[in-house]
Amino acid sequence: MDITLGWYLGAVPLLGWLLWWWNDLWFAYRLKRGCSAELPPGHMGLPVFGEMLSFLWYFKVLRRPDDYIKAKQNKYGKGVGLYRTHLFGSPAIIACSPSINKFVFQSEDVFNLEWPTTEIVGSTSIVAVQGESHARLRSFVSRAINQPDALRRIAHMVQPRLIEALRSWAHKGRVVAYTETKKVTFGNIGKLFAGLEQGPVVDTLDELFIGLLKGFRSYPIDIPGTAYHHALQCRKRAVGIFREELERRKKKPEEATKRNDMMDGLMQLKDEQGRHLSEIEVLDNIVSLVVAGYESTSLSMMWALYYLAKYPNVLKKLREENMLLSKTKNGEFITSDEVSELKYTKQVVEETIRLANVAAVVFRTATKDVVYKGYTIPKNWKVMLWVRYLHTDPENFEDPMCFNPERWNEPAKPGTYLVFGGGSRICIGNMLARLQLAILLHHLAVGYKWELVNPNAEMSYLSHPKPVDGAEIVFSKL
Numbered sequence: 001m002d003i004t005l006g007w008y009l010g011a012v013p014l015l016g017w018l019l020w021w022w023n024d025l026w027f028a029y030r031l032k033r034g035c036s037a038e039l040p041p042g043h044m045g046l047p048v049f050g051e052m053l054s055f056l057w058y059f060k061v062l063r064r065p066d067d068y069i070k071a072k073q074n075k076y077g078k079g080v081g082l083y084r085t086h087l088f089g090s091p092a093i094i095a096c097s098p099s100i101n102k103f104v105f106q107s108e109d110v111f112n113l114e115w116p117t118t119e120i121v122g123s124t125s126i127v128a129v130q131g132e133s134h135a136r137l138r139s140f141v142s143r144a145i146n147q148p149d150a151l152r153r154i155a156h157m158v159q160p161r162l163i164e165a166l167r168s169w170a171h172k173g174r175v176v177a178y179t180e181t182k183k184v185t186f187g188n189i190g191k192l193f194a195g196l197e198q199g200p201v202v203d204t205l206d207e208l209f210i211g212l213l214k215g216f217r218s219y220p221i222d223i224p225g226t227a228y229h230h231a232l233q234c235r236k237r238a239v240g241i242f243r244e245e246l247e248r249r250k251k252k253p254e255e256a257t258k259r260n261d262m263m264d265g266l267m268q269l270k271d272e273q274g275r276h277l278s279e280i281e282v283l284d285n286i287v288s289l290v291v292a293g294y295e296s297t298s299l300s301m302m303w304a305l306y307y308l309a310k311y312p313n314v315l316k317k318l319r320e321e322n323m324l325l326s327k328t329k330n331g332e333f334i335t336s337d338e339v340s341e342l343k344y345t346k347q348v349v350e351e352t353i354r355l356a357n358v359a360a361v362v363f364r365t366a367t368k369d370v371v372y373k374g375y376t377i378p379k380n381w382k383v384m385l386w387v388r389y390l391h392t393d394p395e396n397f398e399d400p401m402c403f404n405p406e407r408w409n410e411p412a413k414p415g416t417y418l419v420f421g422g423g424s425r426i427c428i429g430n431m432l433a434r435l436q437l438a439i440l441l442h443h444l445a446v447g448y449k450w451e452l453v454n455p456n457a458e459m460s461y462l463s464h465p466k467p468v469d470g471a472e473i474v475f476s477k478l
């Protein structure tokens, strides 16, 4: 045989084999020293790319994200719900069972929340700080957006914009739900967080936050021309706008009681030692709350419109419950206390959030080697809490892809419903998100009807799940 051909026949498969197993060999070799337990089963893929191609195959090409986990279960067995992988440039452990998710969320001493893009949210933001500083900030923010008094005030504040938005959709007749829910959510955020009325400043901020959010999904390289660089510029300008507002307020503290918004709340609140937040803490936290609340709330609203169009029997029941309340209101706004009495509406909210899976995966980093049920989660590896899979696994929810609010007649099995995360980092805006969604459902149900223009539109799952047409609807008054 020709010697060159022999070389190719031997070397090419060997090279292919080596590339295929490169990451597994490399990381397993580095861990061998000093590690008692083995790595979870899995495949870490090619050098640099890791398993990204397989991930994109399921999320982008097949558009069946849950099959990414099912394929692992078929290949390696369900085991303890841990798989090793290499995604987004890092070695990682996928966690997809209720018990391992609970374990990681609650072991905060060894699993840190680390944002690769802290510069974008700000180093003193609630999502960036740890330990005592985090607990202190949480209590400030919680009082401003998560307590019954705050929610009563917020329920009143958000309704004018919601009601006006629905009127304008009906006037247009045909709208893209995602575009419209984003507009109304941002309008409300501007009002709730910084007392801003609809107008050019809010429009500018909206554009800046769109740029800023893109930076989260980009590689953190601060070079002109990159999305990350643009996001940092957007952040700087957004902080500048909020800072101007803050300076104006410092000069007129007497106006605070009239506005009573998040910025005032954060400026005035004191902790047990009587300490106020610093200016930069106020600004960083306003920015990070907008980031956390903007897309999540608008996407959930879009999904509510989508599912109610697909499930007219659910909409009918929702209407019945809300019409009863509406008859007692004589056109007044509904209150957060009334919302808490709307049993079926709250079930629709829960079912929407479960299926929307706005936060499909939550990230942590192991600060030391952790052994869980015989497997090592190595120090400095990412842990990907695959909460989406908990919500779509038939073992946890019967007929999981069916939009069935009545399943909430019973609480979910322990540890299977983690849409808002868990542990001390559990979403601080969860009550605010639920309230806004319930208020939207009320006004939709009592006043409007709508249909999907493309009921069979394909889904896109990156960066967030949504129909590719953004849920275009034909919308009119009842």
Ligand code: HEM
Binding pocket: 113, 126, 127, 138, 145, 288, 289, 290, 292, 293, 294, 296, 297, 300, 353, 358, 359, 362, 363, 418, 419, 420, 421, 422, 424, 425, 426, 427, 428, 429, 430, 432, 433
């Ligand atoms: C349906 C809507 C929402 C969903 C599904 C959602 C989901 C989540 C999840 C899964 C986490 C945990 C992240 C982690 O552990 O790393 C989280 C944290 C957080 N969320 Fe939400 N969220 C929603 C709405 C909101 C809203 C409306 C706000 C505020 C305006 C908000 C503010 C936050 C903040 C500040 C954190 C960080 C908390 C901390 O680190 O202590 N979220 N959210």
